[in-house]
Amino acid sequence: MLLRNSIKQIMRTPVKTILFLLLVTFAAALSTVGINLWQMSNSNMNDFEKVFTTIGTIEQKKSVLNKMEQWDAMEQTSRYYYGSKYNPPIPLSVLDFDGANYIQKTEKRPFYGAYLPDYQLFPPDRNGGRGVIIVEFTVNEDCVPDHKIEINIEKQIYTKYRFNTTTVWFCDRYNPNPDQLYAGKTYVMAMLETPYRTNDTSYGYVYTPIEMIGSWQYSEEGEVLPDEMQGILYEEVTEGFYETEHGKRWLNLVECMELPYHTIPVTATNSTNLLMPFYSGTSYIITGEDISEEEYAHGDKVCLVSNSFARINNLVVGDKIMLPLYYANYRDSAGGAYRTSEVWAGFNMLNAKGEPYPVFYEAEYTIVGLVMTVGGGSSGYTMAKNEVIIPTKSIQASDKDNIVAYGPMMGYTTSFQIPNGSMKEYKEAFQKLGLDELELRLYDKGYTELRAGLDNIRSMAFILLAAGVIATVLILVFFCNLFITKQKKRTAIERSLGMSKWKCTQSMISGILLIVLFGSLIGSLMGYLLTSTMANVVSGSSSYDLTYTIGSVRNSVGGETVAEYAYPAFSFSAITCAIIILFAFMLALAVIANNLRYEPLELLSEKTE
Amino acid sequence: MEILRAEQVHYSYQTKYQTIEAVRGVSYSFETGNMYAIVGESGSGKSTFLSLLAGLDLPTKGNVYVEGEDMAVLNRDSYRREKASVVYQSFNLFPLLTAQENVMFPIELKGTGKREAAKKAAELIERVGLREQVLYQFPQMMSGGEQQRLAIARAMAAGGKIILADEPTGNLDSENQQNIVQLLKEAAHTMEFAVIVITHNPEVAAEADYVLRMRDGKLIN
Ligand SMILES: Nc1ncnc2c1ncn2[C@@H]1O[C@H](COP(=O)(O)OP(=O)(O)OP(=O)(O)O)[C@@H](O)[C@H]1O
Numbered sequence: 001m002l003l004r005n006s007i008k009q010i011m012r013t014p015v016k017t018i019l020f021l022l023l024v025t026f027a028a029a030l031s032t033v034g035i036n037l038w039q040m041s042n043s044n045m046n047d048f049e050k051v052f053t054t055i056g057t058i059e060q061k062k063s064v065l066n067k068m069e070q071w072d073a074m075e076q077t078s079r080y081y082y083g084s085k086y087n088p089p090i091p092l093s094v095l096d097f098d099g100a101n102y103i104q105k106t107e108k109r110p111f112y113g114a115y116l117p118d119y120q121l122f123p124p125d126r127n128g129g130r131g132v133i134i135v136e137f138t139v140n141e142d143c144v145p146d147h148k149i150e151i152n153i154e155k156q157i158y159t160k161y162r163f164n165t166t167t168v169w170f171c172d173r174y175n176p177n178p179d180q181l182y183a184g185k186t187y188v189m190a191m192l193e194t195p196y197r198t199n200d201t202s203y204g205y206v207y208t209p210i211e212m213i214g215s216w217q218y219s220e221e222g223e224v225l226p227d228e229m230q231g232i233l234y235e236e237v238t239e240g241f242y243e244t245e246h247g248k249r250w251l252n253l254v255e256c257m258e259l260p261y262h263t264i265p266v267t268a269t270n271s272t273n274l275l276m277p278f279y280s281g282t283s284y285i286i287t288g289e290d291i292s293e294e295e296y297a298h299g300d301k302v303c304l305v306s307n308s309f310a311r312i313n314n315l316v317v318g319d320k321i322m323l324p325l326y327y328a329n330y331r332d333s334a335g336g337a338y339r340t341s342e343v344w345a346g347f348n349m350l351n352a353k354g355e356p357y358p359v360f361y362e363a364e365y366t367i368v369g370l371v372m373t374v375g376g377g378s379s380g381y382t383m384a385k386n387e388v389i390i391p392t393k394s395i396q397a398s399d400k401d402n403i404v405a406y407g408p409m410m411g412y413t414t415s416f417q418i419p420n421g422s423m424k425e426y427k428e429a430f431q432k433l434g435l436d437e438l439e440l441r442l443y444d445k446g447y448t449e450l451r452a453g454l455d456n457i458r459s460m461a462f463i464l465l466a467a468g469v470i471a472t473v474l475i476l477v478f479f480c481n482l483f484i485t486k487q488k489k490r491t492a493i494e495r496s497l498g499m500s501k502w503k504c505t506q507s508m509i510s511g512i513l514l515i516v517l518f519g520s521l522i523g524s525l526m527g528y529l530l531t532s533t534m535a536n537v538v539s540g541s542s543s544y545d546l547t548y549t550i551g552s553v554r555n556s557v558g559g560e561t562v563a564e565y566a567y568p569a570f571s572f573s574a575i576t577c578a579i580i581i582l583f584a585f586m587l588a589l590a591v592i593a594n595n596l597r598y599e600p601l602e603l604l605s606e607k608t609e
Numbered sequence: 610m611e612i613l614r615a616e617q618v619h620y621s622y623q624t625k626y627q628t629i630e631a632v633r634g635v636s637y638s639f640e641t642g643n644m645y646a647i648v649g650e651s652g653s654g655k656s657t658f659l660s661l662l663a664g665l666d667l668p669t670k671g672n673v674y675v676e677g678e679d680m681a682v683l684n685r686d687s688y689r690r691e692k693a694s695v696v697y698q699s700f701n702l703f704p705l706l707t708a709q710e711n712v713m714f715p716i717e718l719k720g721t722g723k724r725e726a727a728k729k730a731a732e733l734i735e736r737v738g739l740r741e742q743v744l745y746q747f748p749q750m751m752s753g754g755e756q757q758r759l760a761i762a763r764a765m766a767a768g769g770k771i772i773l774a775d776e777p778t779g780n781l782d783s784e785n786q787q788n789i790v791q792l793l794k795e796a797a798h799t800m801e802f803a804v805i806v807i808t809h810n811p812e813v814a815a816e817a818d819y820v821l822r823m824r825d826g827k828l829i830n
């Protein structure tokens with residue numbers, strides 16, 4: 001009866017009631033749209049913060065570009081090329097400057113060689129790329145090998161492949177002043193077959209000595225350690241030669257020749273985010289997980305291995321692999337070092353003592369993830385075949401006696417991570433340093449632009465939400481006043497007829513709440529549907545991808561969606577609706593309580609209506 | 610038989626600046642079947658006294674007894690619901706309820722079903738001399754006299770035996786005034802109500818069985 005009378009009376013002022021219903025619906029819709037947009041933009045922002053990273057690379061620029069000459073005896077001409085020279089490497093510490101706010105400090109990554117004789121690294125028939133052969137040879141008459149001469153292969157000391165000719169063409173072709181060779185003497189050398197142009201259309205082949213016996217070991221400071229055998233191409237073999245220091249070294253070299261076929265590159269880093277192949281998306285974890293921040297921080301013995309390596313060797317995530325590290329390359333990235341050959345990394349294999357580099361650290365690593373690399377092409381910015389990633393901190397021994405190459409900071413070896421959105425500040429602070437010799441490149445995958453868009457949406461959401469809240473409050477206050485305060489008399493009559501205060505309250509409130517209920521339900525639903533539709537339109541039209549371009553490296557992993565646009569959560573709409581109803585209830589209660597303060601006697605004994 | 614008794618009833622209004630003693634020691638006994646008129650100058654405390662009889666508030670001193678029971682210990686909401694109804698000069702009908710619904714209101718409030726309440730309301734409306742057509746009209750569409758009849762019908766509907774009326778004829782022309790007085794008299798004499806009417810009008814007072822005269826919050830006869 002209470003409810004019926006309440007509704008009856010409210011329905012008998014249809015204009016007011018419909019207006020109230022419409023306004024409540026509108027306010028509820030506005031608030032819901034506001035809250036949903038707000039929630040969506042926040043959740044988008046969180047997602048984007050997780051997905052996006054901002055990294056930078058540093059590269060020391062070449063100081064001079066020298067025109068260099070290389071004599072080619074076979075073609076009787078000098079080839080000219082521009083060789084780059086670097087000033088002494090600029091230390092990493094200059095990047096710890098004021099205003100540099102790093103998530104990951106700048107690291108200059110080495111890669112290590114790990115000797116894995118028990119694993120299959122290459123298909124069995126894989127040509128090493130360079131058919132280096134170590135031989136003892138003689139010549140038939142005294143000569144200077146500044147042209148094509150015939151030599152006799154007296155002994156094959158090392159050859160990877162069958163080699164059954166006894167005489168070959170030979171020329172010390174890149175040496176402008178070759179040493180004299182004497183008939184009757186025996187020499188030892190490492191040589192390689194190289195093509196030369198005979199005329200415009202055809203090529204011939206000739207063996208050329210290569211310098212492998214010299215040591216080019218570097219000190220921790222990046223200086224080449226002195227070695228008397230640097231530059232030696234061939235040596236005379238005399239009686240008891242292999243017992244001499246030089247002779248032993250040739251035997252050591254032979255021993256080293258098989259190492260590259262059993263060596264995988266191991267890159268040590270402090271964060272996978274810093275590695276360009278992962279950043280650009282040409283490499284990604286296909287099975288298992290990335291090395292976690294904690295694992296990096298603790299230096300846990302975990303690693304990421306190449307998917308193909310794992311497959312060939314039947315390795316799965318969770319398996320352990322022993323990594324005996326024996327050399328450190330501080331010049332190249334693994335991808336860069338193995339750019340031209342999958343086996344040879346472009347540095348000499350003997351240390352300054354003339355011996356193979358000994359293992360300096362060995363530990364068992366647990367495989368946590370398998371890395372898939374897509375797209376061909378190899379450069380400093382791609383992953384090398386069989387490349388393994390480990391946390392830098394997991395290496396608990398010094399590599400200072402095992403440095404095979406050293407160079408300045410390069411884009412592919414030197415990178416850092418800064419907070420998203422701080423590119424501009426970093427760049428400005430960096431430029432203030434005046435380090436003209438260092439080239440800074442920053443990448444954020446378009447975060448800055450996207451963030452600006454999101455910020456706009458968020459401000460808009462906030463304005464809508466605020467407008468919705470204000471509208472809701474105003475409308476409810478106005479109509480409570482209209483429906484309740486203005487009907488003080490009704491309450492007074494009800495009281496005089498013996499209705500209790502609580503029943504009067506119910507009588508007054510139930511009709512109003514019913515309208516608020518309807519209005520806010522419809523409004524919230526409308527708001528929800530509206531934002532869902534908007535979300536659909538937005539995500540349909542602008543799901544962004546990870547296509548990006550950087551200077552010399554071009555990576556395009558088209559259409560890989562890295563984050564989904566958020567959709568409105570139904571719960572937020574429901575909560576908005578509930579809050580409006582609750583607020584209306586409390587407000588109505590408060591207003592009625594005010595009405596009930598007056599004793600009915602005063603109101604009712606007024607003499608005029 | 611006695612239904613209402615006031616014993617040394619006092620009432621004072623507490624305002625911000627002063628205390629107004631509106632009723633000062635009124636004692637009187639009311640019986641069913643009689644019509645009482647309360648007369649007196651403006652401000653003499655008539656309405657205040659009536660409100661106390663209606664249980665809208667309690668005396669600040671003294672007691673009102675309802676069928677021998679102290680009003681102070683009664684539930685005054687149910688007293689008004691079941692025993693006494695008030696008729697006002699300004700009618701105080703629910704503007705958004707029809708005539709019938711207005712009369713049904715106190716009946717339904719006591720828990721009677723809608724159907725029965727409607728029937729009873731229609732009977733009462735007929736009884737106070739209103740045409741059947743008014744049943745579905747809203748109070749504004751009715752004349753002052755009709756509205757007051759309706760208010761009396763609603764007062765009767767409560768089913769109690771006390772009707773308290775504060776200048777029920779104050780807004781009416783003399784013809785309607787006469788009708789209302791006759792209606793109230795009928796209620797007292799044939800329906801055994803105790804009818805207590807405040808009036809300034811000597812003609813109305815003349816129709817009453819007893820006339821109570823008030824001055825400065827006191828009865829003076
Ligand atoms: N709500 C109130 N607050 C304060 N004083 C009041 C209030 N109602 C009435 N009074 C005062 O109480 C006294 C008695 O008022 P009351 O209304 O009972 O007189 P009345 O006899 O009914 O007068 P009238 O004939 O004009 O209706 C008056 O002095 C009046 O001013």
Ligand SMILES: [Mg+2]
Pocket residue numbers: 605655656657775
């Ligand atoms: Mg009065």
